[in-house]
Amino acid sequence: MKKQTFCRICEASCALEVSVEAGAVARIEPRKGHHGTLGFACMKGLAQGEMYSSPDRLTTPLKRVGDRYEPVSWQTALHEIGAVVRAEREVSPHRIGMYVGTAAGFSLLHPIFAQGFMEGIGSRNVYSSATQDCAHRFAAAQEIYGFPFTQPFPDLDKLEFLLILGTNPVVSKWTFLQVAHPVKRLKSIVKRGGRVVVVDPRETETAKVAGEYQAIRPGTDVYFLLSFLHVLVDLYPPEKTLDAQYFDGIEQLESLAKDWAPERTATITGIAPDQLRDLVGAFCRAQGAAIATGTGLGMGGQGTLAQWLVEVIIALSGNLDREGGHLIGEGIFDFAAYAKRKGLFARDTRSRVGNFRSLNGAMPGGILADEILTPGKEQVSTLFVTGGNPLMTMPNAERLRSAFTKLKLLVVTDIYLNETASLADYVLPATSPLERPDLPFVFPLFLGLQSIPYLAATEAVLAPPGETRDEATIYTQLAAACGVGLFGSKLLQSVLSGLTWLGTLRGRGFPQRWLLNRILKHNKAPGFRELLDHPDGYPVASTKSGSFLGKRVTTENGKVQLAPSDFVARLAALATPASGTTSPGDFRLISKRRHNTHNSWTQNVASLTRGDNEQTNVAYMNPADLAGLKLSAGSAVDITSAAGSIRLPVAALQTLERGLVSVPHGWGHQHAQGLNIANKLRGANVNILASDGPEGLEPLSGMAHLTGIPVNVVPSSEPVNPHSWSGI
Numbered sequence: 001m002k003k004q005t006f007c008r009i010c011e012a013s014c015a016l017e018v019s020v021e022a023g024a025v026a027r028i029e030p031r032k033g034h035h036g037t038l039g040f041a042c043m044k045g046l047a048q049g050e051m052y053s054s055p056d057r058l059t060t061p062l063k064r065v066g067d068r069y070e071p072v073s074w075q076t077a078l079h080e081i082g083a084v085v086r087a088e089r090e091v092s093p094h095r096i097g098m099y100v101g102t103a104a105g106f107s108l109l110h111p112i113f114a115q116g117f118m119e120g121i122g123s124r125n126v127y128s129s130a131t132q133d134c135a136h137r138f139a140a141a142q143e144i145y146g147f148p149f150t151q152p153f154p155d156l157d158k159l160e161f162l163l164i165l166g167t168n169p170v171v172s173k174w175t176f177l178q179v180a181h182p183v184k185r186l187k188s189i190v191k192r193g194g195r196v197v198v199v200d201p202r203e204t205e206t207a208k209v210a211g212e213y214q215a216i217r218p219g220t221d222v223y224f225l226l227s228f229l230h231v232l233v234d235l236y237p238p239e240k241t242l243d244a245q246y247f248d249g250i251e252q253l254e255s256l257a258k259d260w261a262p263e264r265t266a267t268i269t270g271i272a273p274d275q276l277r278d279l280v281g282a283f284c285r286a287q288g289a290a291i292a293t294g295t296g297l298g299m300g301g302q303g304t305l306a307q308w309l310v311e312v313i314i315a316l317s318g319n320l321d322r323e324g325g326h327l328i329g330e331g332i333f334d335f336a337a338y339a340k341r342k343g344l345f346a347r348d349t350r351s352r353v354g355n356f357r358s359l360n361g362a363m364p365g366g367i368l369a370d371e372i373l374t375p376g377k378e379q380v381s382t383l384f385v386t387g388g389n390p391l392m393t394m395p396n397a398e399r400l401r402s403a404f405t406k407l408k409l410l411v412v413t414d415i416y417l418n419e420t421a422s423l424a425d426y427v428l429p430a431t432s433p434l435e436r437p438d439l440p441f442v443f444p445l446f447l448g449l450q451s452i453p454y455l456a457a458t459e460a461v462l463a464p465p466g467e468t469r470d471e472a473t474i475y476t477q478l479a480a481a482c483g484v485g486l487f488g489s490k491l492l493q494s495v496l497s498g499l500t501w502l503g504t505l506r507g508r509g510f511p512q513r514w515l516l517n518r519i520l521k522h523n524k525a526p527g528f529r530e531l532l533d534h535p536d537g538y539p540v541a542s543t544k545s546g547s548f549l550g551k552r553v554t555t556e557n558g559k560v561q562l563a564p565s566d567f568v569a570r571l572a573a574l575a576t577p578a579s580g581t582t583s584p585g586d587f588r589l590i591s592k593r594r595h596n597t598h599n600s601w602t603q604n605v606a607s608l609t610r611g612d613n614e615q616t617n618v619a620y621m622n623p624a625d626l627a628g629l630k631l632s633a634g635s636a637v638d639i640t641s642a643a644g645s646i647r648l649p650v651a652a653l654q655t656l657e658r659g660l661v662s663v664p665h666g667w668g669h670q671h672a673q674g675l676n677i678a679n680k681l682r683g684a685n686v687n688i689l690a691s692d693g694p695e696g697l698e699p700l701s702g703m704a705h706l707t708g709i710p711v712n713v714v715p716s717s718e719p720v721n722p723h724s725w726s727g728i
Contacts, residue, residue, distance in 0.1 A: 004031065004535040005458040006440065007045040008106040008433040009598055011449075012173045012180045013440050014041040015537065018049070018461045025049030025434070025462065035537035036454040040181035042173075043608065044598045048434065051605050052462075056416055056674050058429035059466025069417070069427065069673075074467065074477075077426050082481030084409045085382060089121060089482070094352070094378040097125035099365065101388015102599065104471070105129075108439045108519075109512060113475040113486065114386050115361060120484035120493070124349045125371060125380055128362035129388055131702045132395075133295040136303030137176065138359045139701035143564035144311050146554035147336040148345055148360050149447055152314065152326035153177045154290030155545075156185055156451050159324045161286035163279075164198045165310070166221060167294025170205040171593045175294035176443065178450040183209055185451070195282065199224065199271075200296070201590055202662065203655035214279070215657050218590045219708025220269040222302040222574070224276070225309035226260035227269075231280040232316055233257060241318060242562075246549040249563030253316060256563070256571060268577060270657075284317055288324020299591065299707040304700035305574070308567050315562060321548040328548040329448025332455070332525040340554045352378050354694030356702045364702025365394045366692040369403040382409040384478075386471065387430075391419040392600040392666060395690035395704040396643045398726075401671075413474055416604065417674020419725075429468045434461040436470045437513040437528075439520070454537035457516070457528050473509035476500045570700060585629070589639065589689060589709040592620065592662040600666035603678040616682035616720075617667040619713070620653035622660070629715060636716035638728070639663070641709050643691045646684040647720050647727035661713055665706075668725035682720065684727040 001021075007014045015031035028049050030041035061077040062069040088095040098118050104110045118126050130138065138148035153176065154162060167175055169182040179185055186209050189196055196210035207213035216224055238253040262273035283289045291310050297303055311320075319325025339345055349358040353370040356363060368390070371380040383404070391397055391404070404410060404423050412421040413428045421427045437459050443449040464470075469477075476496045479486050485493035500510045517528040531538050555561055594617075596608045603609055619637055631637065634649050639661065648663065656662055667683030669675050690696075690706050697704060720727045 003459070003461045005434065005461050006456055007041060007048070008438070008441070009045055009048075009601070010106070010173050011176065011178050011443065012037065013178055013444065013456075014045055014180050015456070016041055016045065018434065020461065023463060024053055031536065033536050035539055036178070036450065036452040037180035038184065040184070043596055044602055047602070047605050047607055050607055051602065052415065052432035052434055054416075054604060056604060056676055057465060058415055058417060058427060058674070059468055060429060061467065062417070062427040064425050072426075074469070077428065078477055078481040081409065081411055081426055081478065082483065085121070085482040088382050088408065092378045093122035094125055095380060096121050096123045096382045096384075097127065097368070097371065097380040098384040098386065099127045099368065099388055099390050100129070100362065100386055101390070101393070102129045103601070104387030106441045107433060107436075108441055108445065109515065110387060110471040111442075113472045116486040117475040117479050119487045120479050121482065122484075122488070124351070124358060124363065126362045127365045127368050128360070129365065129393055130360065130362060131364040131366060131697075132299070132393055132704050132706060134175065134298060135359050135364070135701040136298035136307050136698070136703050139304045140307040140311060142359070143567065144308065144561050146556070147339060149442075150328060150336055150554070151176045151447070151449060152311070152320060152328050153449055153451070154292055155288065155324050155327050156189065159189065159286070159288040159290045160194045161283050161289040162189060162194065162196045163283065163289070163291045164196065164206060164210065165291060165293050166200070166297030166300070167292055168200070168204040168206045168593060169292070170209055171595050172294070174292070176449055178444050186210060195286070197279065201657050201660055202592075202653075214275065215270060217268070217270045217657075218588045218660065219300040219302070220577070221297050221300055222306040222309065223260065223265040224269045224271060225306055225313065226257050227262045227265045227276055228280055229253075229257040229309060229313055229316070230260050231262065231277055232284065232313060235280070235284050236316055236318070238316055241316065246559060247315065248557065248559045248561050252563040252568065253312065256312075256568070264576070288322065289317060289319050290314070290326055296591065296707055298703055299705065301698060301705045301708060302574075303698055303703050305567060305571055308564070312562055315560060320560070321545055323545040327543040327545060328552065329450065329543050330547065331444070331446040331448045332520070333446070333523040334552065335446040336552060336554045352376065354697070356694070356697070359701060364697055364704075365390065366697045366702065366704045367694060368394070369396065369400045370693055372403040372406055381407060383407055384411045384413070385420050385424075386413045389418045389420050389600050391423075391671070392668070392685060393687065394692070395687055395696065395706065396692035397685050397687045398644055399692060413471060417672065419669065419671045422671060422673040428474055429466065430474065431464045431468045431470045435464045435468070436460050437516060439516050448543055453540045453542055455526065455531055455540055456537055457531035459532065469509050470512060472512055472515070473500055473504070476510055566700065585712045585714050587625075587659055587661045587711050587713050589641070589686075589707070589711045590660055590662045591686070591707045592664045594664050597664070597666055600669070603667065603669055603681060604675045606677050609677065609681060617648065617664040617684065617686070618651040619648045620651050620656055620662040622656050622658045623652045623654060625658055626650060626652055629713065631715060636718070636720050637713050638716045639689065640712045641689040641691075644688040645726065645728060646686065646688055647716050647718070648684050649720055661711065670723055670725045682722040682727070685725045688726055
């Protein structure tokens with residue numbers, strides 16, 4: 001039997017056909033005629049059947065007993081967890097924390113109920129994977145547009161010029177935009193006579209498709225953008241091109257970039273002045289131009305300033321809210337206006353350590369270890385981890401691992417006994433995406449961040465195995481066990497608990513489909529059943545240009561704020577960095593993605609890691625750099641930063657600029673007790689090299705510095721240790 005669903009691994013949300021035989025996945029294929037995803041799905045999405053049917057799947061709650069785990073009933077687990085939380089909450093609700101990972105974000109109800117649980121607890125200490133990859137975008141949007149989720153996106157079907165900066169969509173898909181089949185979409189731009197230019201420290205897979213590539217030194221994007229703005233201001237004086245009824249800060253734009261001529265930044269970025277001027281000129285002459293950015297921009301140490309400058313450039317060039325430029329999506333309702341009315345995401349909550357502000361209800365993950373280790377009444381003693389694996393994804397993983405061992409209680413909700421779960425006191429087994437009804441996650445549904453707009457819904461494809469429960473059920477029951485109401489409402493808690501109890505009697509748990517249908521109907525969208533009747537997507541109207549400026553901006557005065565005071569002050573203090581390397585062993589570390597892996601999720605899938613070259617991550621270097629260090633492919637090197645060291649074999653990569661070392665992240669699963677494929681692979685956790693703590697984070701957004709890290713690379717006198725997550 002074939003069942004229709006969609007992938008919940010990344011923003012692309014590709015439509016899938018799942019062949020089910022004897023209650024298990026026999027095969028997964030792309031939905032060929034789908035309106036929005038164009039018959040595309042990547043190899044990771046097609047391997048989900050293997051991922052979720054693994055013999056390593058958790059199917060019953062586990063409790064740590066000494067050095068091992070024993071099955072325990074849900075009733076016992078909830079009661080014992082609740083007892084600890086109640087006692088700690090009596091001291092301070094802020095002693096309870098939660099880490100919400102990426103896997104939570106690609107379903108609709110999971111993050112809503114997790115947040116509702118923490119609101120019931122009354123704790124500010126929610127931490128998110130966003131501060132590893134995208135909080136810079138939230139921080140910039142909050143100040144510029146008045147709402148963190150206001151994220152202008154390129155009008156791919158009508159633009160003439162696309163600048164791609166700090167992202168590699170051919171491998172990692174698009175950031176904050178649902179775009180399936182990225183190769184086809186990029187080629188269509190070039191085919192109709194448009195230009196796609198990639199600016200990156202490496203000639204990426206996207207650069208090869210685009211055909212135009214400009215090398216840049218890692219971590220220097222903000223200087224490149226300052227010079228871009230400098231040239232743009234000459235071509236388009238702000239006071240003549242921007243309408244004061246829509247924008248504030250126009251008069252400050254010229255001064256922002258006046259001292260950053262291309263001649264000043266050439267030695268910093270490696271981009272010659274003439275090349276930059278030609279690039280800006282072509283961008284400005286295009287009838288519709290856009291800039292696509294991603295994690296590489298945000299993780300480089302100045303991500304918020306860089307994203308702000310991107311938004312300023314789009315506005316000044318006349319490409320904001322313009323056909324062929326950047327559009328601002330509209331979901332099934334005006335989420336930004338609703339949030340402003342309700343005061344959502346508006347509280348100026350500050351962290352105990354570092355005085356960082358909360359973004360989207362979450363604190364920087366890079367201070368979690370400090371919050372656990374720093375004594376005080378509000379010291380985090382109890383941590384819930386949901387849909388994430390922070391020991392693999394967060395900076396300074398060795399220190400964070402040590403901090404986790406100091407917790408009074410660690411509870412992990414997951415489908416595997418991964419690295420973080422292997423330290424937990426209780427592990428609660430969750431359903432997989434194939435085992436629950438769902439709507440697309442918040443970005444396409446509420447914000448319209450889709451290049452081809454449509455609505456979709458999915459039933460559960462498989463029955464949940466064993467005693468697994470969906471997260472809506474888990475957090476409703478945890479709230480009851482901890483004596484709190486979801487979202488701080490005892491009445492709501494009573495209603496939801498009753499619905500969950502009735503659903504559990506019928507073997508289904510929380511009535512997810514009922515609530516998903518209510519969300520749709522409340523916002524006058526087609527109902528859940530009607531969406532199921534459109535397996536190729538329910539088409540909706542495309543985002544229109546001219547629908548945002550003066551109409552949907554949610555700043556206090558309704559104008560786009562081009563020069564937020566905090567950003568201007570931080571920019572004024574920006575110093576010119578030293579260029580080049582100081583010795584033969586000094587390099588800059590940059591991140592890299594592989595087409596067959598997704599973060600740390602997929603290394604336990606045998607079909608994605610069966611080749612000899614897929615058993616480990618490696619340190620990629622330019623062949624000339626390998627020769628300079630007298631290294632050959634496969635030789636071991638020690639890579640050392642201010643935070644730690646890892647040991648990996650090296651490999652030559654001609655497309656990588658000299659002076660760089662590139663290491664894919666998500667590897668080093670040797671500490672995972674329940675990933676019995678991944679924990680036998682080799683590889684090192686590259687995030688051991690990233691710094692945490694208040695001084696190690698970007699102050700405007702709390703972003704971790706995960707690319708462009710200064711490192712020293714030397715030949716190792718010892719072989720790589722396959723049993724250590726650092727390789728040492």
